[in-house]
Structures are given as structure tokens and as C-alpha cells.
Amino acid sequence: MNQATQATLPLVIDDPRQIRATVERQRKSGKKIGLVPTMGALHEGHLSLVRASTAECDCTVVSVFVNPAQFGPQEDLRKYPRTWEADLLALEECGVDLVFAPRNEAIYPPGFSTYVEPPRVAKRWEGACRPGHFRGVATVVLKLFQLVPAHAAYFGQKDYQQSLVVRRMVADLNLPIDVQVLPIVREADGLALSSRNQYLGDEERRQATALSSSLDIARQLVEQGTRDARSIEGRMRQVLDEAGISQIDYIAVADPETLEPVERITSRAVVLLAARVGETRLIDNQLIG
Numbered sequence: 001m002n003q004a005t006q007a008t009l010p011l012v013i014d015d016p017r018q019i020r021a022t023v024e025r026q027r028k029s030g031k032k033i034g035l036v037p038t039m040g041a042l043h044e045g046h047l048s049l050v051r052a053s054t055a056e057c058d059c060t061v062v063s064v065f066v067n068p069a070q071f072g073p074q075e076d077l078r079k080y081p082r083t084w085e086a087d088l089l090a091l092e093e094c095g096v097d098l099v100f101a102p103r104n105e106a107i108y109p110p111g112f113s114t115y116v117e118p119p120r121v122a123k124r125w126e127g128a129c130r131p132g133h134f135r136g137v138a139t140v141v142l143k144l145f146q147l148v149p150a151h152a153a154y155f156g157q158k159d160y161q162q163s164l165v166v167r168r169m170v171a172d173l174n175l176p177i178d179v180q181v182l183p184i185v186r187e188a189d190g191l192a193l194s195s196r197n198q199y200l201g202d203e204e205r206r207q208a209t210a211l212s213s214s215l216d217i218a219r220q221l222v223e224q225g226t227r228d229a230r231s232i233e234g235r236m237r238q239v240l241d242e243a244g245i246s247q248i249d250y251i252a253v254a255d256p257e258t259l260e261p262v263e264r265i266t267s268r269a270v271v272l273l274a275a276r277v278g279e280t281r282l283i284d285n286q287l288i289g
């Protein structure tokens with residue numbers, strides 16, 4: 001590695017006390033701090049959040065932590081992709097200042113037993129399919145907000161329900177942080193970027209484009225005047241079915257704030273979808289109106 005590269009590498013910190021002290025020092029010197037929480041295996045979706053933070057803040061902290069508390073016992077925690085070297089290079093290129101990459105024991109030391117009860121908006125959809133998931137998400141996000149006292153935190157619309165859970169928690173618990181939610185970054189054929197896309201085989205990768213196509217069709221139907229949520233869901237199911245995707249966890253037309261299902265689209269709505277392509281569970285969504 002040459003000197004120039006070394007000079008711009010982000011400082012990697014794994015110790016919770018050290019990250020807090022470092023960020024507090026930066027804050028005291030008048031810098032605006034941005035935080036981008038991730039589980040690593042970074043792609044352009046993550047990097048879009050990082051770039052928003054580096055554009056708006058003087059100091060960007062990216063956390064890389066595969067949070068065991070948000071995985072169910074049957075889920076892919078152990079095989080979740082870990083691409084540490086490539087992640088660090090990508091963060092260096094984006095001009096990230098600090099990377100917080102704690103070990104599990106630093107976040108959940110022996111005796112840890114306090115969890116956040118997630119808000120009502122966590123109940124349906126992902127919350128129903130993945131019991132305990134949002135409890136784990138809310139808990140780790142609150143801990144990250146404590147350890148990295150940032151002015152702003154950046155999340156992706158890709159995890160739409162998660163963004164509402166975080167926003168609600170920040171409002172309900174009076175957390176002094178501004179939550180920004182940025183648009184979904186997609187592949188050229190529409191597939192939403194996800195760390196889990198790398199599990200897909202060639203045929204599955206082709207099938208997976210049906211998720212975003214079905215959302216496009218939902219949007220077109222609404223543009224053409226369809227208001228009935230059941231017909232939209234039915235048409236989406238058909239698109240997935242034709243692509244050979246039969247394991248659908250949910251297709252929902254919902255209120256974009258409460259995520260309660262709607263029967264008729266009167267103003268804005270969000271269409272949410274989760275399905276399994278082969279063994280890989282993918283989610284996607286689209287705001288309408």
C-alpha cells in the first residue's frame with residue numbers, strides 16, 4: 001500500500017468507549033457528524049448513503065456490524081456475507097473518516113438484557129414474518145446512536161418498514177438525531193441492490209427481476225386509474241408466479257406512515273413485498289402517489 005492510500009484510509013475503531021470519545025471530540029470542535037449504520041458487504045446502495053453523509057457532514061462514521069439480535073434462529077446470520085477488505089477500500093474511496101466495527105461481545109457483553117420494545121409500525125409485514133427482528137434492529141440502532149453521537153443518520157428506503165421504525169423510535173424517545181431516508185438504488189434491470197443478491201444463482205438472478213417488475217406494474221395500474229388494492233396485489237402475484245416465484249411472504253398495499261393495509265388507494269400508498277427466490281429471501285417496495 002502506498003503512502004497516499006494510507007493517508008486517506010478511514011480510522012477503524014472497535015471499542016465502544018473509544019468511538020464515543022473520538023466522535024465527541026469531533027463534535028466539540030464544531031463538526032457536523034453523520035452516521036451510516038450497515039452490516040457490511042457494502043454495495044452502491046450503502047455507498048449512496050455514505051455519499052449523502054460525506055456531502056452534508058464534516059465527519060462521516062460508518063458502522064459495520066452484523067447484528068445477531070435482528071436475526072431469527074433459522075436465519076442466515078452465520079453465512080451472512082462478510083467482505084471486510086473490499087468494504088474498507090470502498091469507504092476509503094468515499095472519504096469516510098471513521099469506521100466503527102465492534103465485536104459482538106462489545107455490543108452485547110455478558111449480562112446484556114435490555115431491549116427496545118419496537119413501535120406499533122413494526123407489527124405487520126417484516127415484523128410478523130421475522131419475530132424479534134425489529135426488537136433487534138431498534139435495540140442496536142439506539143445503541144449506535146448512543147455510541148456515535150451524530151447529528152444525522154442515513155438509512156435506505158430499501159428497508160422501508162425499518163426506516164419507519166427508526167423514525168418513530170427517534171420521535172418517541174426524543175433522540176437528538178436527524179433521520180434521513182434515501183431512495184432505493186437498483187441494478188440496471190430494476191433489482192434492488194442487496195447484500196443477499198450474491199446468494200442468487202444465474203437463473204434465480206433472472207427470476208429476481210420479477211420483484212421490481214411487479215412493483216412497476218403496481219405503479220402503472222395506479223397511474224391508469226386502478227384504486228382497488230386487491231386487484232393490484234393479485235396482478236403482482238401473477239407477475240411473480242409467471243417468473244416461478246411461489247414463496248411469497250407478503251404483498252401489501254399499505255398506508256405509507258402506519259403500514260396498515262388499505263383497500264382503496266385514495267392518496268399516497270406504499271407497496272411492500274417479500275418473497276423467496278430459491279433459498280434467498282428478498283424484499284422491495286415502491287411509494288405511490
Ligand code: AMP
Binds near residue numbers: 157
Ligand atoms: P444493511 O447493511 O442491509 O443493514 O443496510 C444498511 C443500510 O443500507 C440500510 O439503511 C438499508 O436500508 C440501506 N440499503 C440497503 N440496500 C439499499 C439499496 N439498494 N438502496 C438504498 N439503500 C440501501
